[in-house]
Amino acid sequence: MPRARRLPTAAGVTRTLCLVSVLAAVGLLPWLSGKDPALTVLRARSAEQEPTREALDAIRRDLGLDAGPLSLLGSWADDLLHGDLGTSWVSGTDVLPSVVAGLQVSLALMGAAFGVAVLLACALVAPVLVRARASAGAWAAMLAAVPEFLLATVALLVCGVWLGWLPTSGWQGPEYLVLPALALGIPAGGLLGRLVADALPAVLDERWVELWRGAGVSRTRVSAAALRRVLPPLVPQFGMVAVGLTGGAVAVETVFAVPGIGRTALGAAKSQDLPLLQGAVLALLLLGLLTGAAAAFTRRRLLGPALRDASLNLPPARPVRTHPAIPLTLFTALAVAIGGGLLRDPYAVHTADRLAASSWSHPLGTDALGRDVLARLGHGAAPTVGTAAVVCLLSLLLALALGFLPGVAAGAADIANALPPVIVGILVAAAAGPGTGGAALAVALISWPPLAAHAAALVQEVRASAFLTAQRAIGASPLWILTRHVLPSVAAPVARHALLRLPGIALALASLGFLGLGAQPPAPEWGLLLDESRAYVERAPWAALAPAVALALLAGLAVSGAAYAQGRKAVKETPVEA
Numbered sequence: 001m002p003r004a005r006r007l008p009t010a011a012g013v014t015r016t017l018c019l020v021s022v023l024a025a026v027g028l029l030p031w032l033s034g035k036d037p038a039l040t041v042l043r044a045r046s047a048e049q050e051p052t053r054e055a056l057d058a059i060r061r062d063l064g065l066d067a068g069p070l071s072l073l074g075s076w077a078d079d080l081l082h083g084d085l086g087t088s089w090v091s092g093t094d095v096l097p098s099v100v101a102g103l104q105v106s107l108a109l110m111g112a113a114f115g116v117a118v119l120l121a122c123a124l125v126a127p128v129l130v131r132a133r134a135s136a137g138a139w140a141a142m143l144a145a146v147p148e149f150l151l152a153t154v155a156l157l158v159c160g161v162w163l164g165w166l167p168t169s170g171w172q173g174p175e176y177l178v179l180p181a182l183a184l185g186i187p188a189g190g191l192l193g194r195l196v197a198d199a200l201p202a203v204l205d206e207r208w209v210e211l212w213r214g215a216g217v218s219r220t221r222v223s224a225a226a227l228r229r230v231l232p233p234l235v236p237q238f239g240m241v242a243v244g245l246t247g248g249a250v251a252v253e254t255v256f257a258v259p260g261i262g263r264t265a266l267g268a269a270k271s272q273d274l275p276l277l278q279g280a281v282l283a284l285l286l287l288g289l290l291t292g293a294a295a296a297f298t299r300r301r302l303l304g305p306a307l308r309d310a311s312l313n314l315p316p317a318r319p320v321r322t323h324p325a326i327p328l329t330l331f332t333a334l335a336v337a338i339g340g341g342l343l344r345d346p347y348a349v350h351t352a353d354r355l356a357a358s359s360w361s362h363p364l365g366t367d368a369l370g371r372d373v374l375a376r377l378g379h380g381a382a383p384t385v386g387t388a389a390v391v392c393l394l395s396l397l398l399a400l401a402l403g404f405l406p407g408v409a410a411g412a413a414d415i416a417n418a419l420p421p422v423i424v425g426i427l428v429a430a431a432a433g434p435g436t437g438g439a440a441l442a443v444a445l446i447s448w449p450p451l452a453a454h455a456a457a458l459v460q461e462v463r464a465s466a467f468l469t470a471q472r473a474i475g476a477s478p479l480w481i482l483t484r485h486v487l488p489s490v491a492a493p494v495a496r497h498a499l500l501r502l503p504g505i506a507l508a509l510a511s512l513g514f515l516g517l518g519a520q521p522p523a524p525e526w527g528l529l530l531d532e533s534r535a536y537v538e539r540a541p542w543a544a545l546a547p548a549v550a551l552a553l554l555a556g557l558a559v560s561g562a563a564y565a566q567g568r569k570a571v572k573e574t575p576v577e578a
Contacts, residue, residue: 014411022415025427026281027076029274031069032431037274038063041089063089076278085282086275098264099279105171106253106260109184110245112177116185117192117241124193128200129223143190145555147507148248149514150548152183152255153530153537157545161538169257180256184248188241195237199230232302239295240417243288247420251511255534262422266515269430277430281423288418327560334381334553341378346371346524355540365542367533373546376524380547383436383525384513385554388506391440395448395505396498400491402448403455413449421446421508425517436525439518443508447501454497458490503558510551526550 030037038059042051049055079086085095120143159179160168167176203209203226212222250262257263265280267273340363350370358365364373402409425442432438512518513527521528526547533544 012411014408015414016411018412018415022285022419023077023282024073025431026278026285027073027080028069029278029427029430030063030072037089037272080282085279088273088276090271090273090276095275095279098276099261099283102259102261102264102280103283105258106246106249106262109177109180109253109258109260110242110249112181113185113188113245113249114242116181117189117245120186120189121192121196124190125196125200128197129204129226144187144194145504145507145558146187146190147251147511147551147555148184148187149251149255149511149527150530150551150555151186152180152252153534153544154548155179155183156255157537157541161541171258176256176258180252180258183255184245184252187248188245191241191244192238195234196227196230199234200226203229228302232299235295235299235302239292242291242295243418243420246284246287246291247422250420250422250426251515254515265423265426266517269426270516272430274430277426281427284423285418288420288423292414292418327557330553330557330560334550334557337374337550338378338381341372341374341376341381344372344375344378346375346379347522348372348375355536355543357540358542364546365540367529367540367543368536373529373543376529377526377546377550380524380526380529383519383523384510384527385502385506387436387440388443388502388509391444391447391505391509392498392502394444395451395501396495398444398448399451399455399494399498400487402452403459403490403494406456406460409449409452409456413452416446416449419446421512422515422517425512425515429517434517434520436519436523439509439512442512442517443505447505447508450501451494451498455490455494458493459486462486462489500558503554506554507551507558 025032038056039051041059041063042049042055076086083096085099087093088095088098156168156179159165166179168179170176206229209222209226212225246262249260250266252258253260253263254266261280261283265277265284268277268280348371350366353362353366353370354368356362356366356370362372362374364377367373367376402412421443424445425439428438428442429435509518510525510527510530513525514531515527516531519525519528521532529547530544530551533540533547537544
C-alpha cells in the first residue's frame with residue numbers, strides 16, 4: 001500500500017515539472033531562438049533601415065530583451081496572468097485577438113472533423129454489432145494509418161483540382177469546410193472505429209450477453225450495453241485521438257489555407273514572430289490538456305461511483321490477421337521504387353525537362369527544376385526511414401529506462417501525449433531552426449510513452465514471477481537479476497513493439513518535412529518532396545503522387561506488418577488441443 005500511494009505522488013510531481021518546463025520553454029523562446037530577435041523586429045518594422053548597433057540596442061530596450069532571460073520570463077508570465085499575450089513583432093498588433101480568431105476557426109474545423117470521425121466510426125462498428133466479429137478491423141486500421149497531410153493533398157488534387165467539386169483554399173462558407181473536415185476526420189474515425197471494433201467481439205462473447213439474449217432482451221439494448229462496457233477503458237485513447245486532431249489541423253490548415261490557430265503558429269515560427277508563436281502554442285497546448293482532462297472526466301462518469309477507484313479492463317481483443325503476402329507485396333513495391341531511384345542522380349538539374357511527364361528516361365517524370373522524381377524518391381528513403389530508425393532506437397532506450405520508474409514515466413507521458421509532434425516541431429524549429437535533427441528531436445520527445453508503458457507492464461510482470469523469487473532465495477545479486485533475467489525478458493518484446501512503430505515515426509517525420517520544419521531543400525525527403533510539388537500540382541500531378549504513393553505504401557506496410565505480427569503471436573499463444 002505505501003508504494004501504491006507513492007506512485008501517484010511521483011506522477012503528479014513529474015507532470016507538474018514537465019508542464020512548467022514546457023511553459024518556460026515557450027516563455028524563453030526569444031532567448032532560445034538562434035536568431036537575434038532585435039534584427040527580426042527591425043526587418044519587420046523597416047526593411048530598408050540599416051541594422052546598426054544603436055538601432056538594435058534601442059529595439060532590445062523596447063522589447064525588454066536587455067534585462068536577461070529570467071527577467072524576460074518573469075515579465076512574460078506576469079503579462080500572461082493578466083491576459084496579455086504581447087504585441088506581434090511583425091504586424092505590431094495585439095496577439096490575443098489573432099489567437100482568439102485562429103482558435104475559433106480551428107475549433108470549428110476540429111468539431112466538424114470530430115463529427116466525421118464519429119460517423120465513420122459508427123459505420124465501421126455497425127457490422128461488428130450485427131455479426132459479432134471484428135470484420136471492420138483491417139479497414140479501420142488502414143484508414144487510421146493514412147496521415148492527415150497526405151489525405152489532404154490527395155483530396156485537394158482529386159476533388160478540388162481534377163473534379164472541381166469543392167473549393168481548395170480559403171474559409172468563406174460551409175463548402176470550404178468539407179474537404180478539410182474529411183481530411184482531418186477520416187484518419188481519426190478509422191482509429192476510433194478500430195479501437196471499438198477490436199474490443200467489441202470479446203465483450204459480445206462474455207457470459208452476460210448470452211444470458212441477456214436468452215432472457216429475450218432486444219438486440220438494441222444488448223448492443224447499447226456492450227458499447228457502454230467497451231467505452232470506459234477506451235476513453236483515454238479517444239482523448240489522444242482528439243489531441244491528434246490538434247496536431248493534424250496544422251497540416252490540413254496549411255494545405256487548404258485555412259486561417260486557423262495551427263497555420264498561425266506555423267507562420268509565426270517561420271517569420272520568427274515569437275510573441276504570436278507563444279500565444280498560438282499556448283492555445284494549442286491548452287486544447288490538448290483540456291482534452292485529456294475531459295477524457296478523464298468522461299471515463300469517471302461512465303464508470304460511476306462504485307468503480308471510479310477500480311481498474312476496469314477489457315477482455316483481450318481478437319487480433320486482426322492478414323496474409324503474409326500483403327506486407328511482402330508492399331515491401332517489394334517500396335524496395336523496387338527505392339532501388340530504381342538509387343541508381344539515378346537526385347540533384348541533376350535539367351531545365352529543358354522541367355515538369356516533364358513520365359517517360360523511359362524519367363519513369364516518374366521530373367519536378368520544377370527538371371530533377372528526376374524517381375531518383376529523389378529513392379534517395380529520400382534514407383532521410384525519411386533512416387532518421388526514423390534512429391528516433392525509434394532513442395525512444396526504445398528511453399522507454400526501457402523509464403519502464404523501471406512507472407510513477408515518473410506516467411507523469412511525463414501525460415504531458416507528452418498532450419503535445420502532437422507538429423507542436424513540438426514548431427517549438428524546436430523556433431529555437432534551433434528547421435532541420436532533420438530538430439524534427440528527429442521533436443518526434444523522439446513524444447514517441448516514447450507507448451513503449452514505456454509496455455516496458456513498465458513487463459517489468460512488473462517479470463518481477464512478480466516465481467523464478468525471480470527463487471533467484472533471490474539462492475542469493476543472486478540485484479545486478480545479476482537485472483542484467484540476466486529482467487532486461488532480457490523486457491527488451492525483446494519492447495524492441496519488437498518499437499519496430500512496429502517505425503513506419504509511424506517515419507510518417508511523423510515526413511509530416512514535419514511537409515510543413516517545412518524538417519529536412520530543408522535540396523534534400524530529397526519524402527515529406528519535403530510532397531510540399532515542393534504542391535505549387536505546381538495542377539500542371540504536374542505525378543510529382544505529388546509519387547511521394548504520396550510511397551507514404552501510402554509505408555502506412556499500409558505499418559498496418560499489415562502489425563496485423564501479421566499480432567496474428568503470429570496469437571497462433572503461438574493458442575493452446576494445442578489433444
